[in-house]
Amino acid sequence: MKPLRIVVYKALPADVEARLAEHAELVPVAADALHSSDARTADAARAALADALADADGAIGSSVTIDAALLARATRLAVLSTVSVGVDKFDLDDLTRRGIVLTHTPDVLTETTADAVFALMLASARRVVEMAELIRQGRWQASIGPAQYGVDVHHKTIGIVGFGRIGQAVARRAALGFGMQVLYTGPRPVPQAESAYGAVRVELDALLARADFVCLQAPLTPATRHMIGAAELARMKPEAILINAGRGALVDETALVAALREGRIRGAGLDVFETEPLPGDAPLARLPNVVALPHIGSATLDTRHAMARNAADNLLAALDGARPQNVANPAVLARRRPVTRAR
Numbered sequence: 001m002k003p004l005r006i007v008v009y010k011a012l013p014a015d016v017e018a019r020l021a022e023h024a025e026l027v028p029v030a031a032d033a034l035h036s037s038d039a040r041t042a043d044a045a046r047a048a049l050a051d052a053l054a055d056a057d058g059a060i061g062s063s064v065t066i067d068a069a070l071l072a073r074a075t076r077l078a079v080l081s082t083v084s085v086g087v088d089k090f091d092l093d094d095l096t097r098r099g100i101v102l103t104h105t106p107d108v109l110t111e112t113t114a115d116a117v118f119a120l121m122l123a124s125a126r127r128v129v130e131m132a133e134l135i136r137q138g139r140w141q142a143s144i145g146p147a148q149y150g151v152d153v154h155h156k157t158i159g160i161v162g163f164g165r166i167g168q169a170v171a172r173r174a175a176l177g178f179g180m181q182v183l184y185t186g187p188r189p190v191p192q193a194e195s196a197y198g199a200v201r202v203e204l205d206a207l208l209a210r211a212d213f214v215c216l217q218a219p220l221t222p223a224t225r226h227m228i229g230a231a232e233l234a235r236m237k238p239e240a241i242l243i244n245a246g247r248g249a250l251v252d253e254t255a256l257v258a259a260l261r262e263g264r265i266r267g268a269g270l271d272v273f274e275t276e277p278l279p280g281d282a283p284l285a286r287l288p289n290v291v292a293l294p295h296i297g298s299a300t301l302d303t304r305h306a307m308a309r310n311a312a313d314n315l316l317a318a319l320d321g322a323r324p325q326n327v328a329n330p331a332v333l334a335r336r337r338p339v340t341r342a343r
Ligand SMILES: NC(=O)C1=CN([C@@H]2O[C@H](COP(=O)(O)OP(=O)(O)OC[C@H]3O[C@@H](n4cnc5c(N)ncnc54)[C@H](OP(=O)(O)O)[C@@H]3O)[C@@H](O)[C@H]2O)C=CC1
Pocket: 085, 086, 087, 106, 107, 109, 110, 113, 161, 162, 163, 164, 165, 166, 167, 185, 186, 187, 188, 217, 218, 219, 220, 223, 224, 245, 246, 247, 271, 272, 295, 296, 297, 298, 299
């Protein structure tokens, strides 16, 4: 029997790749080239990905927009498994129409990403990167003074926009670890967080006006794109810090740069950007009141391994006709494409 074919468009840990290879022929597509800043290299890699998908039963990877053009010839493709919790690189309705199952990796990265949010909060508030750079550049020649002082995190007010798995894990750290008042906004109340962490649900405008730290942890959807623009930034306190570990496009970056340059907010801690990788000459890479990280929210050895394992399990379950643990478009299950092994 001819094996199933799985397109692999991200480097995977060796044990995860070996597990997939027990069940299917793996078709690697150069992941780095897909993200090349050289348009011809990236276009060639996309063409190679489209060719590979045209003859595949499943695919696993992350950070690549899988659009209708890439799927046009993928008539056999039954499952896409993204090694991420975010599914903004996919058109879920289109996948459902095509009968393609999309799986993702929630939960396994929740605590690690919440840690990263706190790293950004602490680094931004206490100016950790800027002060470390002072030493690296040999510029620590006297005790630092008020011009270098930071602001406290403990006992301040945090406003969390997107109060799901990660947002609530941030709230737990904030309330129980740092004695912070927790405000949140989102489509529905979360009573268990209200009783466990004293969290208070408010409208976005009230959150922006009251929070010392505004933390974005909502998914990127048409409704959340640029949900923080000039008007929202203007509502924030001048001493407030914006933290974004959700998706870059939640924020209008042009408006953010203006607010940061003009000192209308104190600073920003950013793990995500509208364009990734963020070009080195982009204003957000250069402003002194920004701590910018290269999308490392879930990037620990343990968690990235757990995500890859989870993505592989999801993929194999779907190819086996079972219900995977984490399906992002459950409506597809009633009309999924059959997986038939070619003989
Ligand atoms: N920087 C990084 O490396 C990482 C980034 N992420 C990002 O974090 C996001 C959240 O992950 P996770 O917590 O697991 O996801 P969840 O689905 O558990 O949480 C997202 C929450 O946002 C809410 N939400 C949806 N729309 C809005 C809105 N307009 N305003 C406020 N809240 C809204 C959702 O509500 P409802 O469920 O009711 O729709 C849900 O409660 C991911 O989608 C991803 O983009 C995740 C991991 C790592």
